Amino acid sequence: MLPYHSAEQVHAALPWPTLVSALRDAFAAGATVPRRHAHALSERDSLLLMPAWSDDALGVKVVTVMPDSRAARTVQALYILLDRRTGEPQAVLDGEALTVRRTAATSVLAASYLAREDASDLLVIGTGTLAPYTVRAYCAMRPAITRVRLWGRTPARAAALANALASEGLPVEACPDEPHSLHNALAASHIVCAATTSRTPIVNGAWLQAGTHVDLVGGFTPAMREADDDTMCASRIVVDSYDGALSEAGDLVDPLARGTIPRAQVVAELSELVAGTIPGRTDPSQITLFKSVGLALEDLAAATLVCGA
Structure with missing residues (x-):
């Protein structure tokens, strides 16, 4: 056996x-x-x-x-x-x-090249299976993080998950159950991780502050969108792999097909950052974005x- x-x-x-x-x-x-x-x-x-x-x-x-x-x-x-x-x-x-373990770890690996070293405020959007592992991975690997906000469409689920993670000693709190909660959290965060299967954008680029790193890990089909066009247009975009992300990720497939962003907006795949052939973040005020659809490697x-x- x-x-x-x-x-x-x-x-x-x-x-x-x-x-x-x-x-x-x-x-x-x-x-x-x-x-x-x-x-x-x-x-x-x-x-x-x-x-x-x-x-x-x-x-x-x-x-x-x-x-x-x-x-x-x-x-x-x-x-x-x-x-x-x-x-x-x-x-x-x-x-x-x-899957949840390697996905969260890959996000943290990408953030080591794309997020600012002093990034201390993390926002995780989503309350599914991946969300708690994403929080744990970022907190374990980035000691500068001192505050984690958790937002979900169902506030009670977000509150329950935040309480469970806080009981592990992690600096996690649920976003308040109020109309502008997500807007305020996006505007205040240095790293934004979306781990949802949404078909309509949740991350609004107009709300992001300069220097933010956006981590999109939930969408894995052309029909899914976690970030709006403003986010994609404003970002230096890196993917886990060109082949997978450019054919499967709605956050890229959709705006590329409509001509909203040029192909050149996708500057690298993760292996190129690791190899040092293409730089990750090139300016402290830059908005960076990592889009993964999951890679069998x-x-x-x-x-x-x-x-x-």
Whole structure:
């Protein structure tokens, strides 16, 4: 029987400093990462396959998205790590834990090049599975952060999550339940992370202060938008990968198709920042933006770390 790494084991095996370092190394080394395979099982159900391989490792993530399922979770995932030389399966890992862990760590890695060193005020938009890991990753890796605001469409959920994170000793508070709460939080924050599946923009560029870093991690289809056109036009944009983001991210696909932003607005993919061939932030007053749709290279690096392969 193949070894199975539960969600608890995956999280325990991936402390933030170790994972961020492994991801930096993985982006520097590169891997073969075919475009995500998306298959419609029905009008609402989907099957996603995310393979990647390098000279030393081989793996694939299998994801199902079934909104009408009676299962407890709409999205379920498994990761299968295989021997690169023989193709033999080596281990199976909880895919959701792997995904939230590597996504948050990749955001923090990108922010190390794009956010100001003195950024102390973080806003996280969204209250789903990814949100608490994003808060934990930023707080663990950026000691300058002294205040975290949490905003969600359902204030009670935001308050409950903020209280849970505060009980861990993190400087988290929910945005007040009032009409201009999000506006005020966006205007006051140095780093803004949106982790939602919104189809209409939530981040309004007119509300951002100079020097803000925007981290868009929720949208992964052309129909999803987390940031408005003003945000995209004002930003120095970096993506996790050109191939994935320019074909799948609505925050880019939509304004590019309409000619609202030029292709040159997307200045780099993350591997180029890691390699030092293209700079990240070039001015303290610059608004920077990282758009990720999820890259199988990240799954492979994290799974390899979990299994010690």
